[in-house]
Amino acid sequence: MHPDPNLEERAGDFLIYGGLIIDGSTAKEFSAAIDELRTRHGVPRDYRLKFNPGPEGFTHEQFIALKQEVLETAARFGTRLVVYTILHDIAVDSDTARRNGINTVCYHFDCILNRLGGAGLVLIDRFNDEGNAIDAHLRDKFTVGITGLPYSAEMRLANITGFHYSAIGQSHFPSVVDVALGSLRLAINAHTRETTGLLATANTLLGLLSPMFWRQNDNDPVPELGFQFSPKTIKAPKYKAKYQGLKDFLAEAGIVTYQEITDQRTY
Numbered sequence: 054m055h056p057d058p059n060l061e062e063r064a065g066d067f068l069i070y071g072g073l074i075i076d077g078s079t080a081k082e083f084s085a086a087i088d089e090l091r092t093r094h095g096v097p098r099d100y101r102l103k104f105n106p107g108p109e110g111f112t113h114e115q116f117i118a119l120k121q122e123v124l125e126t127a128a129r130f131g132t133r134l135v136v137y138t139i140l141h142d143i144a145v146d147s148d149t150a151r152r153n154g155i156n157t158v159c160y161h162f163d164c165i166l167n168r169l170g171g172a173g174l175v176l177i178d179r180f181n182d183e184g185n186a187i188d189a190h191l192r193d194k195f196t197v198g199i200t201g202l203p204y205s206a207e208m209r210l211a212n213i214t215g216f217h218y219s220a221i222g223q224s225h226f227p228s229v230v231d232v233a234l235g236s237l238r239l240a241i242n243a244h245t246r247e248t249t250g251l252l253a254t255a256n257t258l259l260g261l262l263s264p265m266f267w268r269q270n271d272n273d274p275v276p277e278l279g280f281q282f283s284p285k286t287i288k289a290p291k292y293k294a295k296y297q298g299l300k301d302f303l304a305e306a307g308i309v310t311y312q313e314i315t316d317q318r319t320y
Contacts, residue, residue, distance in 0.1 A: 066141050067299065068151075068154075069138050069237060070136070071135060071136040071234050072135050073132050073233060074165065083130040086126050088225070094119045101228070102119075103221055103232070104120070104234070120232050121261060124262065127265060128264045132229070133267040133279070134279065135267055135278065135280075136280050137153075151180070152190050155190065160208075160210065163210040163213055166213070167212055172214050173213055174213070177191065177219065178221070179220050194216050197209070198210045233265065236258040237262055239254070240258045243255040263308050274310060275308060276311045287316055296314045297314045300312075
């Protein structure tokens with residue numbers, strides 16, 4: 054899992070937290086494919102692949118081609134995105150929002166594992182929050198699970214066998230997550246900031262990302278397990294319009310999300 058690649062807090066922007074589900078049975082082949090494309094694109098061995106910046110000496114076009122092939126390779130190996138998003142205007146602060154994102158994405162990962170009938174491991178991109186609260190938070194995810202659910206005081210994430218840190222450069226997988234979430238954030242910002250010059254790029258990126266979102270069946274809308282708008286109830290009309298606008302923008306690009314944007318509590 055990976056936090057928002059760009060935590061600049063700007064009115065009207067959405068904070069994004071997400072993870073990538075990788076099948077352990079094909080992880081070795083997926084990693085080798087990323088090795089191969091790095092070699093073919095002439096990526097320096099010591100370059101740590103991220104959404105930005107690109108390798109030294111790469112043109113803009115070369116770097117775009119590299120990132121596009123990373124996303125295409127991830128889709129080909131059946132990796133699946135699980136995303137949580139909240140308006141910066143609503144979030145208490147970035148650290149709390151990221152911890153809430155971890156809660157949501159881990160809970161949804163556990164639910165998906167339950168449906169698939171298997172177990173999984175969580176690797177989280179290291180970040181330092183105030184007081185290093187993330188360490189205790191991850192211990193709590195393992196020993197307790199999720200608390201404060203509307204239908205249960207707490208729920209153990211029994212399908213997740215551990216929560217561990219990783220970092221870009223320690224494997225290819227954090228790099229792929231960074232490229233995917235960075236691409237999603239650029240696309241969403243093009244919409245929320247009304248950057249018309251980037252809308253064509255945004256649509257291209259969303260087209261690459263669309264097959265990567267987790268769905269029960271490939272042609273289904275993306276359920277809340279794959280894309281969670283938070284909070285579920287939006288009371289302020291101006292904020293509700295922002296969420297609905299994002300939902301409509303994603304749908305126009307082929308990412309139809311199942312969650313309704315509501316101002317009434319529903320169960």
